[in-house]
Amino acid sequence: MTDTAGTEPRRCARVLVVDERDRVLLLHSSGFVTPESEFFVTIGGGIDGEETAAEAAARELFEETGLRVDPAALGEPVGHTAGTWWIGPxxxxxxxxxxxxxxxxxxxxxxxxxxxxTGSMWLSIDEVKAVDDGIFPVPVADLLKRLVGGDLPAAPVELPWANWRGDTKRFPLPE
Structure with missing residues (x-):
């Protein structure tokens, strides 16, 4: 295990994209962590330099999906998580x-x-729930169910860190 004591956390911004039918867009990765690993990824990534979280989320959304949005269209954060995984905090x-x-x-x-x-898929909330422990960086089904139901939090919901490994199960794209 890498010693990450004293290491500044990598700041990241993610977007939970939901369509008009309450389907959630997740990306898929295969063979990245280990040759056998398959998992789903929420859209997003690291915040560069002086970017705001919304600016980074909008940039990542474009890079990973081709969809351009004004960072202001993202509003305020709805969730937050922090922890240490195999690369660091x-x-x-x-x-x-x-x-x-x-x-x-x-x-x-x-x-x-x-x-x-390696792919993307629009999943129902039930389908997200079925693969929730294979979503990087943390399970999001409960938060999505709340958000799709119209319950927008006044402050970001704290999502429990799942000590995500990405190599314990296979989560192939559903047929």
Whole structure:
């Protein structure tokens, strides 16, 4: 295990994208952590330099899906989690974005993401619940159920850190 004592957490911003039918967009990764690993990924990544969390989330949304949005359209964060995983400490904020369904375009991925992201899928809340412990960085089904039900929190909901490993189960794309 890597010694991460005294290491500043990597600041990250994520977007929970939900369409008009209450389907959630998740990305899929296969063979990235280990050759056997398959898991789902919420859209997002690291906050660069002086970016705000919303600016980073909007940038990551474009890079990972091809969808451009004004950072202001993301509103305030709806969730937060922090913890240490195999690379080091992470601190994530989550935004909610309601959209009309769109086709994901991986043409703008960063070089490091090209081999990591292998697909995408719009899942119902029940389907998200079924794969929840295979979602990076933390399970989000309960938060999504709340948000889709119209219960927007006044402050970000603290999501329990799941000590996510990504290599304990397979979460292939549903048929």
């Amino acid at each position: 992470d601190d994530h904020v989550f935004f909610l974005l309601r959209v009309e369904r769109f086709a994901v375009d991986f043409a703008h991925l960063e070089a490091s993401e090209i081999g990591e992201l």
